[in-house]
Amino acid sequence: MEDMLEDTVLVNLRINGRLHELEIPAHKSLLDLLREDLNLTGTHMGCMTGHCGACTVSIDGRVAKSCITLAATLGRAKITTIEGLTQDDGTLSALQQAFWDNAGFQCGYCAPGMLLCTVELLETNPDPSDADIDTALAGNLCRCTGYQSIRRAVKAAITTTKEGAPQAAE
Amino acid sequence: MSLYPAFARPRDLGQAAEIMGSLSTGAMIIAGGQEVMPSVNYGALMPEVYIDVGQITALKGISEENGAIQIGSFTVHRDVQQSDVIQNNLPLLSYAAAQIGGGMQVHNRGTIGGNIVSMHPLYDILPSLLALGADVDILKDGEEQRMALADLMKDASHGLGSESLLVRVLLKPMTPDAGWAYEKLKITAGGYGSANAAAIVTLDSDKITSLRIIVGAVSALPVDISDALSDYRGQAWSEHLAEEIEAKASAAIKEPLSDHQGDGDWRRAMAGVMARRAIEAAVKRAG
Numbered sequence: 001m002e003d004m005l006e007d008t009v010l011v012n013l014r015i016n017g018r019l020h021e022l023e024i025p026a027h028k029s030l031l032d033l034l035r036e037d038l039n040l041t042g043t044h045m046g047c048m049t050g051h052c053g054a055c056t057v058s059i060d061g062r063v064a065k066s067c068i069t070l071a072a073t074l075g076r077a078k079i080t081t082i083e084g085l086t087q088d089d090g091t092l093s094a095l096q097q098a099f100w101d102n103a104g105f106q107c108g109y110c111a112p113g114m115l116l117c118t119v120e121l122l123e124t125n126p127d128p129s130d131a132d133i134d135t136a137l138a139g140n141l142c143r144c145t146g147y148q149s150i151r152r153a154v155k156a157a158i159t160t161t162k163e164g165a166p167q168a169a170e
Numbered sequence: 171m172s173l174y175p176a177f178a179r180p181r182d183l184g185q186a187a188e189i190m191g192s193l194s195t196g197a198m199i200i201a202g203g204q205e206v207m208p209s210v211n212y213g214a215l216m217p218e219v220y221i222d223v224g225q226i227t228a229l230k231g232i233s234e235e236n237g238a239i240q241i242g243s244f245t246v247h248r249d250v251q252q253s254d255v256i257q258n259n260l261p262l263l264s265y266a267a268a269q270i271g272g273g274m275q276v277h278n279r280g281t282i283g284g285n286i287v288s289m290h291p292l293y294d295i296l297p298s299l300l301a302l303g304a305d306v307d308i309l310k311d312g313e314e315q316r317m318a319l320a321d322l323m324k325d326a327s328h329g330l331g332s333e334s335l336l337v338r339v340l341l342k343p344m345t346p347d348a349g350w351a352y353e354k355l356k357i358t359a360g361g362y363g364s365a366n367a368a369a370i371v372t373l374d375s376d377k378i379t380s381l382r383i384i385v386g387a388v389s390a391l392p393v394d395i396s397d398a399l400s401d402y403r404g405q406a407w408s409e410h411l412a413e414e415i416e417a418k419a420s421a422a423i424k425e426p427l428s429d430h431q432g433d434g435d436w437r438r439a440m441a442g443v444m445a446r447r448a449i450e451a452a453v454k455r456a457g
Contacts, residue, residue, distance in 0.1 A: 004178050004179075004180070004185070004188075004189055005176040005177070005178050005219060006176060006177045006178070006179075007174070007176055007177075008177075009177050009179075025174055026174065026175050026176060026177035026220055027174050027175050027210075027220075029207065029211070048208070048211040048212070049208040049211060049212065050204060050207070050208050050272055050275075050276060051272070051360060053273060053275060056275055059278075059279075062248070062278040062279075063274055063275045063278055064275050064278055064279045065204075065272075065275045065276070065279075067207070067211065068203055068204055068207035068208055068211070068279075069203055069207070069279065070200055070203050070206075070207060070220065070222075072177050072220070072222065073200060073203065073222045073224050075224070075225075113275075117273070117274055117275070120274065121274075135274075136273075136274055137273070138271075138272075138273040138274070138361075139272050139273015139274055139275045139276060140273060
């Protein structure tokens, strides 16, 4: 029986395209793993109770709150963090650019969560209504913008997508 | 025991039973983590062993066979919302799963099993499951036991979460003519309601042939007020009936919650309002 208990757990996570074989303690949250062990500090710690959404990442194509995700349960998951949206040379994705252009953030603390949720929204629903956008972002709190500019940024991103993503700036 | 928790990954129900049986208190079953992890992060819960049930295939998936629908306890809210089986046969449940708070992130990871086992008064699934007359299979003392969800909730010694495991939820399809509704009153920021009600009604022309209403988020557990409404069977639907149902629903709340979602007297009043709105909406859908 005792041999069924492990003190540390081996996981093979593909994070932003890179494979990480990690031996982790059972209690570690995905948030702590990303920030402390892998230095991916774009994923933010907020409330630690699953309310605010600042720690949002994508796990196997579905957004999740990393502060309430036990890393040891993830096995061989594919994870995308905010760092994974940007090209290696730092060029912003079309969605990030739309948030930049439309002041879709102010302090930026909630921005990673807003962006990753919008990525999933637009993958599943390329032409969302205002209500669809609000529902998709309901798990993310923003204390600066009043949400209007975030909604505007999402709509701008949809327009950009329809017209074809702009080429990266020279 | 180490300062830090240990981890167990049973591959099937047999191993899960073995692990649960061999550990004393301090074990915590973890599925999506959406209930457990906030409590751990806040220090309210300090598991000595996590039992990760994510590899047990018997806990996963939604199936329909001979008019019986099974939902594995490790089915996330998003899959309950989007499943064709649930949408076609149990639209009330599909709708209620979409009203769960916490956003898309929680819908993607939170499981129907975790939602039930937590038995949190403010959560959104229990009223609908009770209205639908759900049964559950529990793995306890090495054996699977089937019981009504309503009975499980009355049993304080169920041990779910550490000593026993919720395996699946069993439901019968709603009849196609049944009207249904889930109403949730949300006045504060965040995902929680201050009162809610699930209703299922069938009508023969305008006469009520069956009626079930469960009121939630107003007391420690959802309250089934259906028995108090049994006299309405055979009666014609009218606005007057809706007002009576509102009064009966409020009167049924003996010990209302009084917290940041609203004080007790108001919650009791809102229980009635939600019951009335739910039955009105359900009647509109019926037939």
